[in-house]
Amino acid sequence: MVLPAKRFVDVGGRPVELHVRRSTRVNGHRIVVRYGFPPEIVVRPRATDAQIDAAIATHLEWLEKQLEKAARPRLGLERLRLTEEQGRREAGARISLIAQSEAAALGVTFERITVRDQRSRWGSCSSKGGLSFNWRLVLAPHDVLDYVVVHEVCHLVEHHHGPEFWRLLERRRPGYRDSKRWLDDHGWEILAYRPPLSIAA
Ligand SMILES: [Zn+2]
Structure with a gap:
């Protein structure tokens, strides 16, 4: 168990607190900037202070x-x-249509679709074949919602993020990288969206 380390960096004349997280899942390093969270640098478990x-x-x-x-x-x-x-409601309807046609194309079936209010993920696929999605995807361009649904349906065939998975995804959606990039750039805005309370009928 490693305590979260911090680095204070001068960014354009302004002190910024950068959290350091260690992970075996990163190659080299990665910096993550998410709205409402302190910026974070993810490094390999044994990265030294000098490397960071x-x-x-x-x-x-x-x-x-x-x-x-x-x-x-x-x-x-x-x-x-x-x-x-x-x-x-709208997310559920659009997601179901895409998931059904994509599952049929890949010759797989899924258990059920759940639409959730998640703070940090767009979709997931359980080992039992249940798909769940973030309702805020409805705020993204259609291609982006489509990408997330196809990504999860592809997990019904390839359960991990190995090369076979990305090859399958590329075959199904050759332009998926644009959607992935869009989520990196704008995802935080969608997650920060606060819907108004239900309008009285
Ligand atoms: Zn995935």
Whole structure:
């Protein structure tokens, strides 16, 4: 058990607290900037302080841009009046259609679809074949929602993120990288969307 370490970095003249998380699941290092969370650098378990500082130093300019971006919403969702109930209904309908046709194309079946209010994930696929999705995907462009559904349906064939999985996904959706990038860039805005309370009929 390693305590979360922190680094204070000067980003464009402003002190920024960067959390350090150690993981075996990262190659080299990765910096994650999510709205409402402190920026985080993910490094290999045995990374030394000097390696961490060097990694941060090479990404300072990028980090500055990301922090600026994360502080400035651009989708205009604050003007939207979609309630959670409306969002869940629409998400469920659109997701079901895509999941059914994609499962049929791949010759697999799934248990059921659940639409949830998740804080940090877009979708998941259980070992029993249950698919669950974040209702906020309804706020994303259709291609992005489509990508997340196809991603999870592909997990019914390939359960892990190995090369076979990405090959299958690429075969089903050759442009999936654009959608993945869109989620990296704008996902935080969608997660931050606060729906108005249900409108009285
Ligand atoms: Zn996956």
